[in-house]
Amino acid sequence: MLAYRCPVTNELVEVSLKTPASKLRSLGSVQLPVWCCVCHVAHTVSAQELFVAEEVYDDRARAA
Ligand SMILES: [Zn+2]
Numbered sequence: 001m002l003a004y005r006c007p008v009t010n011e012l013v014e015v016s017l018k019t020p021a022s023k024l025r026s027l028g029s030v031q032l033p034v035w036c037c038v039c040h041v042a043h044t045v046s047a048q049e050l051f052v053a054e055e056v057y058d059d060r061a062r063a064a
Pocket of ligand 1: 036037038040
């Protein structure tokens with residue numbers, strides 16, 4: 001599962017994309033429309049702003 005940080009609320013939002021993380025790295029600054037379940041709108045974020053959600057949980061564990 002991929003995730004990004006919502007530019008409006010700063011919440012972590014999981015997104016379901018068929019694009020693998022390794023492919024995203026090669027996309028760089030390409031803008032992608034992603035649905036935000038917090039704002040209930042679609043945000044446009046660059047591919048490099050998306051990351052594997054497993055990293056999110058690691059961050060939360062470290063912060064706790
Ligand atoms: Zn949002």
